[in-house]
Amino acid sequence: MALHGLARLFERGIERVLRRDGPPILRAYRGYAEPGALVLQGRVLSSVRRGEAQAGQSAWTNIKQMVSLFVTTEVDGVTVRASGVTVQSDAEGYVTLRVPRPEGVHGWIEVPADLPWSEDPPVCMPVLVPGPDARFGVISDIDDTVLHTGAHMLWRNLWTTFSGNAMTRQVYGDAVALMARLSEGGRNPVFYVSSSPWNLFSFLERVFARAGLVPGPMFLRDLGVSERGLIGAGHLDHKGSSIDRILAGNPCLRFWLVGDTGQKDAQVYAGVVSRHPGRIGGVILRDAAPELAPATQDAIDAIEVSGVPVQVVPQFGKLSARVLPAPDEGSSEGPETGSETGPEEQPAKRLGQVTGQGREALQ
Numbered sequence: 392m393a394l395h396g397l398a399r400l401f402e403r404g405i406e407r408v409l410r411r412d413g414p415p416i417l418r419a420y421r422g423y424a425e426p427g428a429l430v431l432q433g434r435v436l437s438s439v440r441r442g443e444a445q446a447g448q449s450a451w452t453n454i455k456q457m458v459s460l461f462v463t464t465e466v467d468g469v470t471v472r473a474s475g476v477t478v479q480s481d482a483e484g485y486v487t488l489r490v491p492r493p494e495g496v497h498g499w500i501e502v503p504a505d506l507p508w509s510e511d512p513p514v515c516m517p518v519l520v521p522g523p524d525a526r527f528g529v530i531s532d533i534d535d536t537v538l539h540t541g542a543h544m545l546w547r548n549l550w551t552t553f554s555g556n557a558m559t560r561q562v563y564g565d566a567v568a569l570m571a572r573l574s575e576g577g578r579n580p581v582f583y584v585s586s587s588p589w590n591l592f593s594f595l596e597r598v599f600a601r602a603g604l605v606p607g608p609m610f611l612r613d614l615g616v617s618e619r620g621l622i623g624a625g626h627l628d629h630k631g632s633s634i635d636r637i638l639a640g641n642p643c644l645r646f647w648l649v650g651d652t653g654q655k656d657a658q659v660y661a662g663v664v665s666r667h668p669g670r671i672g673g674v675i676l677r678d679a680a681p682e683l684a685p686a687t688q689d690a691i692d693a694i695e696v697s698g699v700p701v702q703v704v705p706q707f708g709k710l711s712a713r714v715l716p717a718p719d720e721g722s723s724e725g726p727e728t729g730s731e732t733g734p735e736e737q738p739a740k741r742l743g744q745v746t747g748q749g750r751e752a753l754q
Contacts, residue, residue, distance in 0.1 A: 414509055415466040417486075420592055422502075422518035423582070423608040424492060425640040431473055431488040431502055431516040434589065435480040437464040473504035473516060483613060485589075488516075497522035498577070499606075519608050521580040521641060527672060527716055528641055529573045529607075530634055532650040533585035533595065535679040537566035537604060562602035565707040569675075570605040573647060575719070580641070581607035584633045586654070588612050610637070630659045638667055645672045647716060652703060653679035657690035664697050673714045674701040 420432040465484025470477055474490035490502060497520040503513035521528070534540040539561040574581050587595070589611045599606065610633035638646065648663065648671060650656030657676060664671050674694055680687075683703070694701045702714040 414511075415469050415506065416511075417471060417504060417506060417514045418593075419504070419514050419516045420589070421606070421608040422516055423637070423640060424518060424520040425489070426642065427492050428489040429474075429492050429500075429502060429518045429520070430640075431486075431490060431504060431518065433471070433486050433504065433514070433516060435466045435469045435471065435484045435486065435506075437466055470507055471504055472507050473502055477507075485613065492520070496520060519580055521644070522578065525579050525644060526575070526719060527579055528637070528644045528646045529570065529579060529581045530637055530646055530648050531566075531570065531581065531583055532630075532654070532656050533583055533587060533609075535651045535653050536649060536656070536677055537570070537583075538562055538595075538598065560598045562598060562604055563677075563707075567602055567604050569649070569707040569710075571603075573716070574605045577605070580644075581605045582610065582637050583607055584610045584630050584637075586612050586629055630656075631662050634659070634663050635666065638663075638670055645670055647671070647673045647675065649675045651677040651679035652683055652687055655687070657687045657694070661690040661693045664694050664699050668697070671699050672716060674699060675707065675710060675714055676701065676703045677707065678703050678705045 415435045415437055418434045418436055420434070422429060422431045424430070465480075465482075467480050467482045467484060469480045469484075471480065471486045471488065473488050476488050476490045478486050478488050480486050488504070500518050500520060501515040502518055504516045505511070505513040531537060570581055573579060592609060592611060595609065610629075612629050634648075648656075648660045650660060657674075660671075660674050664674075676691075691701055691703065700714045702710060704710055
């Protein structure tokens with residue numbers, strides 16, 4: 392039997408064990424804006440209990456809790472409704488709704504969505520709408536760029552991912568400072584693109600909030616099993632297509648790309664620079680791999696030849712001015728990138744609330 396066939400049988404067995412009699416629930420992901428539309432993202436799952444991470448709990452407890460994130464019972468064919476738009480969840484439970492974008496509303500806003508037959512209150516779907524004063528946007532990788540993972544080594548990546556929890560995973564202090572500086576107090580939108588699966592969204596959200604990392608929409612990967620094989624785009628395809636969507640949704644903004652040298656970010660970004668001439672203002676890479684692979688060096692050279700400044704540094708505090716956006720004389724850029732402020736010293740950021748006028752416009 393093919394590998395994907397065995398995986399499908401395992402998945403079906405888990406679903407039978409974990410399926411609950413209760414109604415499905417809608418889990419909200421962070422959405423983003425396109426010209427004329429708000430893009431809401433979420434997933435319909437059955438109700439499964441999961442324990443909250445506690446400081447000092449054992450690695451074995453962490454592993455069990457992390458595994459539970461991947462053992463989901465998604466529900467397909469469920470109708471989800473928001474702002475007069477209805478869609479049905481797909482085979483893996485995912486939903487994407489494009490609802491009308493109201494005029495004059497920007498920042499973090501919330502759009503209520505519900506399951507029409509359910510008596511539960513609507514779920515607030517958060518969406519980031521860049522304001523007219525945004526100077527540029529930021530697109531950042533996650534693993535080994537802002538979150539210490541060791542993703543360039545498979546077994547280290549797996550151990551770090553499964554043996555840690557939301558209280559112990561390390562967000563780089565220099566990444567927190569860099570994103571704060573680039574976002575200019577939330578004025579400039581920040582997006583996170585990763586090959587990590589959507590199963591880790593809530594976990595990453597908690598880790599980022601604890602560290603005080605600037606919040607932003609996440610573009611994670613759909614991993615699953617179907618009758619035809621494993622579901623999920625490849626690393627390069629997923630990241631490249633996600634960045635293409637972000638640029639298409641913000642046609643008036645240039646973007647700075649932030650990544651690392653451990654997982655082919657340079658190759659992905661070189662492709663983006665080639666496909667979108669004039670849209671990328673700079674490329675920043677953390678030196679995360681033991682040595683620079685020839686393909687990575689070739690990609691860096693290609694970016695530089697195109698005229699886009701690129702810099703590889705061991706710490707973001709060592710960035711030169713040539714790769715950073717020019718400062719805006721009328722704004723405060725926040726902490727310097729060299730700040731060593733740790734995660735525990737940064738207050739958790741919460742999604743902004745919609746004003747009464749804005750909320751009415753979204754109903």
